Amino acid sequence: MPTIQDLKAMAQAAIDDRADWLLEISKTVLANPEPGFHEYKTASYVGSKLDELGIAHQDGIALTGIKGYLRGGQPGPTVAVIGELDSLRVLGHPHADAETGAAHACGHHCQIGMMLGVAVGLMAAGVQEELAGSVALMALPAEEFIDVGFRYGLHKEGKLGFMSGKQEFIRLGIFDDVDMAMMVHTSSSAEDGKFALGGTSNGHVTKLVNFIGTAAHAGASPHMGVNALQAATVALNALNTQRETLQNENIVRMHGIMTHGGVAVNSVPADVRYEGRVRGRTSEAIADGSMKMDRCMRAGALIMGGKVSIVTLPGYMPMINNPTMTGIFRENAEHLVPANEIITHPDDLNRGGSTDMGDLSQIIPVIHPYTGAAVGAGHSTDYIVEDYVQAVINPAKAMAMAVIDLLAGGSAKAMEVLDGYSPVMTKDQYVNFQNSRLVEELYDGEK
Amino acid sequence: MTDMPDSQELKSLAMAAIDAKSADLIGIAEHILNNPEPGFREEKTARFVESKFEEMKISYQSGIAITGIKAVLDTGRPGPTVAVMGELDSLKVLGHPHADPETSAAHACGHHCQIAMMLGTAIGLQASGVMDQLSGRIVLIAVPAEEYIEVEYRDDLRRAGKIEFLGGKPEFIRLGALDDVDMAMMTHTSANANEGKIAFGGTNNGIVAKRIQFLGKASHAGGAPHAGVNALNAAMIALSGIHAQRETYRDQDTVRIHPIITQGGVAVSSVPADVRMETYVRGKSVEAFLAASVKVDRALRAGAMAVGGSVNITTLPGYLPIHSDETMLGLYEQNAAQLVGQENLVRLTHRTGSTDMGDVSQIMPVIHPYVVAAEGNGHGDDYIVTNYELGVITGAKGMAMTVIDLLSDDARLANKVKEEYDAPMTKDQYLSLMRSMFHEGSYIE
Numbered sequence: 001m002p003t004i005q006d007l008k009a010m011a012q013a014a015i016d017d018r019a020d021w022l023l024e025i026s027k028t029v030l031a032n033p034e035p036g037f038h039e040y041k042t043a044s045y046v047g048s049k050l051d052e053l054g055i056a057h058q059d060g061i062a063l064t065g066i067k068g069y070l071r072g073g074q075p076g077p078t079v080a081v082i083g084e085l086d087s088l089r090v091l092g093h094p095h096a097d098a099e100t101g102a103a104h105a106c107g108h109h110c111q112i113g114m115m116l117g118v119a120v121g122l123m124a125a126g127v128q129e130e131l132a133g134s135v136a137l138m139a140l141p142a143e144e145f146i147d148v149g150f151r152y153g154l155h156k157e158g159k160l161g162f163m164s165g166k167q168e169f170i171r172l173g174i175f176d177d178v179d180m181a182m183m184v185h186t187s188s189s190a191e192d193g194k195f196a197l198g199g200t201s202n203g204h205v206t207k208l209v210n211f212i213g214t215a216a217h218a219g220a221s222p223h224m225g226v227n228a229l230q231a232a233t234v235a236l237n238a239l240n241t242q243r244e245t246l247q248n249e250n251i252v253r254m255h256g257i258m259t260h261g262g263v264a265v266n267s268v269p270a271d272v273r274y275e276g277r278v279r280g281r282t283s284e285a286i287a288d289g290s291m292k293m294d295r296c297m298r299a300g301a302l303i304m305g306g307k308v309s310i311v312t313l314p315g316y317m318p319m320i321n322n323p324t325m326t327g328i329f330r331e332n333a334e335h336l337v338p339a340n341e342i343i344t345h346p347d348d349l350n351r352g353g354s355t356d357m358g359d360l361s362q363i364i365p366v367i368h369p370y371t372g373a374a375v376g377a378g379h380s381t382d383y384i385v386e387d388y389v390q391a392v393i394n395p396a397k398a399m400a401m402a403v404i405d406l407l408a409g410g411s412a413k414a415m416e417v418l419d420g421y422s423p424v425m426t427k428d429q430y431v432n433f434q435n436s437r438l439v440e441e442l443y444d445g446e447k
Numbered sequence: 448m449t450d451m452p453d454s455q456e457l458k459s460l461a462m463a464a465i466d467a468k469s470a471d472l473i474g475i476a477e478h479i480l481n482n483p484e485p486g487f488r489e490e491k492t493a494r495f496v497e498s499k500f501e502e503m504k505i506s507y508q509s510g511i512a513i514t515g516i517k518a519v520l521d522t523g524r525p526g527p528t529v530a531v532m533g534e535l536d537s538l539k540v541l542g543h544p545h546a547d548p549e550t551s552a553a554h555a556c557g558h559h560c561q562i563a564m565m566l567g568t569a570i571g572l573q574a575s576g577v578m579d580q581l582s583g584r585i586v587l588i589a590v591p592a593e594e595y596i597e598v599e600y601r602d603d604l605r606r607a608g609k610i611e612f613l614g615g616k617p618e619f620i621r622l623g624a625l626d627d628v629d630m631a632m633m634t635h636t637s638a639n640a641n642e643g644k645i646a647f648g649g650t651n652n653g654i655v656a657k658r659i660q661f662l663g664k665a666s667h668a669g670g671a672p673h674a675g676v677n678a679l680n681a682a683m684i685a686l687s688g689i690h691a692q693r694e695t696y697r698d699q700d701t702v703r704i705h706p707i708i709t710q711g712g713v714a715v716s717s718v719p720a721d722v723r724m725e726t727y728v729r730g731k732s733v734e735a736f737l738a739a740s741v742k743v744d745r746a747l748r749a750g751a752m753a754v755g756g757s758v759n760i761t762t763l764p765g766y767l768p769i770h771s772d773e774t775m776l777g778l779y780e781q782n783a784a785q786l787v788g789q790e791n792l793v794r795l796t797h798r799t800g801s802t803d804m805g806d807v808s809q810i811m812p813v814i815h816p817y818v819v820a821a822e823g824n825g826h827g828d829d830y831i832v833t834n835y836e837l838g839v840i841t842g843a844k845g846m847a848m849t850v851i852d853l854l855s856d857d858a859r860l861a862n863k864v865k866e867e868y869d870a871p872m873t874k875d876q877y878l879s880l881m882r883s884m885f886h887e888g889s890y891i892e
Contacts, residue, residue, distance in 0.1 A: 242753075
């Protein structure tokens, strides 16, 4: 009977054997970027790769999501290995789709390669049957919480409950049979070394703000109009004055984009739209920032005598990395890169950004390590994955080995993870909490 | 009766008398220039004017609307009463060469010349033989507080019951000090090179004023800004809002909104919790400035709303737009042409400043011409009267001559002015309108 070390060696060898295949997959996804809930081509491509591996899969979950299983030789817990399907939108990124601006400026294309790499490793002859439990291979849509208006439209049409992939997977019960989950994200931060573990991320809420004014000829009769763009600019100035009231330790971020600023320069803008985001370390900090953003938006409308509709959408929750799983991942990573290039961040090190892996971390044990394989600033035009071995092959190996640690030997390690874990909330509590954060308001200052 | 002088002879007598006292009159103007006092604080200036009335043996009543003075020259014959006014108050302009270093009070609007003009008019009319040919009365008024400034100070006077309105002439009207006056005139200095030597007619903006207090919550600005509510930020947002609204004002309404912050915090290390502003909201018509006032209130409320604070807004009636009486203007124009030449006269259109002579114009015929005797920017630190001959002597002559036109020949023309005048409102209607503009609100949203 092979030892765990034997199993890991077999898995690594299998991944190395198909390294070119895995890198080609990542680069194909890179070259065909699709933002969240638009990843139809990407999903179909991933489905075809699972087919090549002979893995049955369910498609179209939360529109574009995919789930397949590798079953171990014995029953036991289910570990999910996740890759994110979606791209960002970054105008001018060298790999951007010229038409849509979609671009993999956050490295998700590598995650698909990693996830398939884990499958390749665990399917190596003699490995899979030694596992006690299952591996759920998941390609998830829409981790980047963007195109908010589009997604809210899908919500209104009943096509989505929540507006990100993992949130919706949770709501749909796709994680109901999953006991723990892992994924690896690329990083371009020097502070992350080759692998970075631990730390946390911000939660957030997202807002769809619509300033409603009255159109009028901007030259002939501006006095007849109510300028929704002025309302928005005053509101954003007001928002900036709130910043001094945000406590550093709460790592609050308030930012947004103007998605609609008027339709014709000679007409007083009557319909101006803003997507806003409030991030923070805790739900309380997010709620405080959200209240402040709302009152600024109302103030802008009041000044101009217009109205503002504010839809607050449930966003992400702070990330909790499971310490036992983190330890397992680190041990395996040490076989791949020098130990001094693996950084374990303190639990309270907050990266400032947000991920819906945080949502999942509220209800099951998860890890969300980073692999230092990119250069440039995340979400910018210069974010480029340079070291594809570190971006795809090494993380695939580390995750495959971590799964072997968890599920081989009668899944003793996985049981240890589960025994030491207490969820922040149940799935039902999570769904109720997120539903409670969806608030629609129409403010008319003059009424 | 054959040697009864005609009105031109009376005017010559008046002009000669004014010329004879020219140095004294200019000295009066310069004395006031050097002792500037803002409105409702013109105690020294009032004493000085009273001393001049005493020298001229003209009886007067003082302390009207705190510092105002009203003197009467009575012909003893029946006829209308013509008021000749001069304004006692200075502005406040930091750095004006004639500013009081302690208070910043400065005659940057030329009111010091008005007092001398008013006294000069009296000197002209007191010339031997002139009063004998006039009927009715001339009321000489030194009126306080034309510049609508120090709103907080004056509003406190109002709250203390010492005044009801924050300008001198509205107070004179309210107190009945103009009840016995049928028509009024005064002459203002101007520095506008496009206004020739004498300019007249035209209209002015009206005003409401606002006293504003943003209330927040003090907190250590470094240690715990999150525990504070920044009232200065509320004010900044409100100001941004006021500017964002500007495109909604029609050109023909000539809306002007120009706030100042009178208290912006007390210590830089403490989150400002009490920030105060004053503003005018001006417009060409009552409707225009009241509509703008509603918008300004929205911006003020929004500032408080955005930071989670509150705002107290006191809206105070200000001044009404001016309408000059055409008959009086016609008389004045002829006299002015005689003094400076027709080619140096300019008929005004609309000026976007404001004066409480506008209030007087709502209830009686008035004129409010300008003598272009100054240089620099009105209300600026470079507004200097450079031509005192024009600024005091010519100004006095123009008014004395016009009074002679009005009250000579049994006050025929004054009676005509009075009869033909169609008042926009009665005194009671005026007071009701003014009182309707008062509004106090406290907003937490």
